[in-house]
Amino acid sequence: MGDMPAVIIFILSFVLFAWFVSRYMRSQRMTVDSLIQSVQMLERKLYLDKNPHSLDFNEVLQLTGKGLSDSLTGVVTRSVFVSQVNGRLKNLVGSEDVAAFCFIDLDDLKKLNDTYGHGAGDLALKNIGYILREYEKKFDGLTGRYGGDEFVMLLTGLKNVDELRRVLDELASRLHFPLAEFGEDVTVHCSIGVALYKSGAELDYLVSSADQALYYVKQHGKGTYHIYSKENFREV
Incomplete structure (x- = not known):
């Protein structure tokens, strides 16, 4: 019986500690979510408004520099x-619109760097990141840098697969561009899995x-896209 008070104090201390940790984590998530929403609102104005004169660019830089965004892209x-x-x-869930998850990879980055x-x-x-953010805003999506030369993007609000194909055709074309700063013949392109x-x-x-x-x-030439399906990976 002599150890009972110590056990009770230990349990109460542990519960109190767990409560503070839970509260702190919840507070951090709310802060991050709030910052992300602010960045998304500012970027939507930056990419979609034709005359974004009222946009505070310093605020965009400050918010995106708080560990939420990749510093390069x-x-x-x-x-x-x-x-x-x-x-x-x-x-x-339950939406009738078409949504697509895209894996975007810069082709031959090592060769580009080595050369x-x-x-x-x-x-x-950097150019790829800018282009993807434009599509992210147009289609109420989300874009992230997954790895060194890999990006991921969720596109939503598409009416059907035909519209998705038109978007992907345009996107694949936009992601094929020259790097004039390094010579007229230096071009890059990306492969997209969907x-x-x-x-x-x-x-x-x-x-x-x-x-x-x-x-x-x-495996089939790079520089374009493919939509996954279970049947031998045929396009849908």
């Missing part, structure tokens, strides 16, 4: 993307499916 970091995209997927230096690779990645969202699909499934579609593109 401007898209959100991988951890922020994963945190945010799960909520987006939940909101898609022209890392400045060329950085410039290519997974159609099915109601209730988990992020892991979408990443895996889009990755397989990306592999298909890499």
Whole structure:
């Protein structure tokens, strides 16, 4: 019985500690979510408004510099993307619109760096990030930098697969561009793997499916896109 008060104090201390940790984590999530929403509102104005004279560019730079965005490309970091995209997927349940998860990879980055230096690779990645953020805003999506030369993007609000194809045709074309700073003949392009969202699909499934579609593109010439389907990876 003599140890009972010590046990009770230990349990109460542990419960109090767990409560403070939970409260702190909840507060941090709310802060991050608030910052992300602010950045998204500012970027929507930056990319979609024809005359964004009222936009505070300093505020954009300050907000995107708080660890939410990749410093080179401007898209959100991988951890922020994963945190945010799960909520987006939940909101898609029951929607009749078409949504797509895209895996975008800069083709031959190592060759580009080895031939022209890392400045060329950085410039290519920076341009890709800007283009993807434009599409992110147009289609109420989310874009993140997944790895060194890999990006992920969720596009939503598309009417049908035909509209998605038109968007992907345009996107693949936009992601094929010259790096004039390094010579007239220096061009880059990207491969895109796409997974159609099915109601209730988990992020892991979408990443895996889009990755397989990306592999298909890499094996068949690069520089274009492929939409994943289970039947021998045929396009839908």
